[in-house]
Amino acid sequence: MRSKKINKYVAMLLSLLLVASLWLPAKTVQAAENMKINASAAILIDGETGQILFEQNPDQLLGIASMTKMMTEYLLLEAINEKKVTWDQQYTVSEYAYKISQDRSLSNVPLRLGETYNVRELYEAMTIYSANGAAIALAEVISGSEAEFVKLMNKKGKKLGLKDYKFVNASGLSNSDLKGMHPNTSTPKDENLLSARATAKLAFKLLQDYPEVLETASIPKKSFREGTSDEIKMSNWNWMLPSLLFSYEGMTGLKTGTTDFAGSCFTGTAERDGRQLISVVMNAKDASGKSGPEARFVETKKLLDYGFNQFEQKEVIKKGYQVKGQETVQIPKGKSKQVAIQAETPLIVNVKKGEKTKYKAKIDYEHSVFVGENQLEAPVKKGEVVGFLSVVSEKGAPVKYLTKEEATQAKIPVVVTETVEKANWFILSMRAIGGFFSGVWHGLVDMITGWF
Structure with a gap:
């Protein structure tokens, strides 16, 4: 009996050593062309610009499980911002939310039927502990029913520019787990689906529009209804947060997800030295091909280490830069017949450390302000935007962004350098x-x- 206990302790020790070894700083950093993420899909982007640093099968529709709750968070924070909902607003638990919340085989805080809860505590339960009953409750707060909320989710997905997505419920559970009470807008077999690119886009927009989500998503542990008979200790499912098992320097969020259909998924956000990265892994697996909660964190660490260790932000165009041969534009009816144009701000992109690639600038003129080819109509004010600058590598390869929207936003304005009044008769x-x-x-x- 004693030897069995010793063997058990040895096995536990070896497991802990294995986890620790995975978390030691990498001595070498893999190149993107050699890096393989053990997941059905993965993507890594710059959290400020949406520039893509790594992608693997980014456009296939896959299950997202509780990463769905990022859309529920977005819509709640939007409703709060628009004063349609308040944090202290009371919600009375419906039979649907009650029944789902009682299933402790799912992630939940049990809600009492007919009891009232405020929006903030339901939001914290959903964001920290991925509580499914709480997500359904919030959907009912915002739209009256989950079915109406799902319509809102899909409408918002289109407005946010998601290309590949399908929302069927607010929680991310498989519809088959909703005990026959799934929204009537879908079937029992339907699942929430996004591509890795769309998932990253959703996280990117959530952080851009409502960065305060990280204030809650970064809480490692908290009690639900502390000091009452219903108190439940909530430990964040994001084990990469500081003080948790897979603690990662700079980890701030964002959302895990696991179902039999989707496998082990994670959208991670981390900040170091003023840089923010967003990573997505979908259906992550370990080296033996098995899916499990640890796999998503191991693969996320690979992505984030790659982004922080191999890339640096570099100013590839300086403020005041002028494209050779396109230094001026004509103003036929101005006091001066031409005016100089230049970059209004620097252009900063993520580049490989030590990379000697040179970048060529390209102007896309804002044709709506021109009256003829390369001609402006006087008067022209200093700082008026006449176009936008982007760059390609000397080999012609463009800098890749999450979607066309981010690529457009990443361009820097080209402006006129002085005011030119209209010439008199x-x-x-x-x-x-x-x-x-x-x-x-x-x-x-x-x-x-x-x-x-």
């Missing part, structure tokens, strides 16, 4: 006369030259 008349005599003179020169 006298100046315009003199130009016309000068132009006439200039034409006559050049005509005479050509004619006389022809005689000889």
